[in-house]
Amino acid sequence: MPPSQWVWRARGNIAYYSTDLIFSGRALLRKVPRKGAWRLYRHLEADKERKIMQLSGAGLSFEFFTSGLTWRQLVEEVRK
Numbered sequence: 190m191p192p193s194q195w196v197w198r199a200r201g202n203i204a205y206y207s208t209d210l211i212f213s214g215r216a217l218l219r220k221v222p223r224k225g226a227w228r229l230y231r232h233l234e235a236d237k238e239r240k241i242m243q244l245s246g247a248g249l250s251f252e253f254f255t256s257g258l259t260w261r262q263l264v265e266e267v268r269k
Contacts, residue, residue, distance in 0.1 A: 199266050206263035213256050217241045 217240055222228075224243065226236035241249065 199269055202266045203263065206259050206266065209259050210256060217252065
């Protein structure tokens with residue numbers, strides 16, 4: 190593969206890994222309805238909590254593990 194294609198592939202990987210980390214962080218930090226919360230028309234702000242509070246320990250550790258792998262791949266691509 191010519192060097193010019195390496196540059197474009199590296200840029201694409203960097204963009205993909207960065208976007209993956211941003212969306213993973215957003216998914217954990219967004220507010221979702223609490224378990225057991227009911228609504229008449231819409232959920233109130235008091236009825237919502239961050240998704241990270243609803244995850245089990247195993248789910249949270251899996252999310253951090255996969256994000257750590259993505260971070261490591263991102264750092265490797267930047268160092269190339």
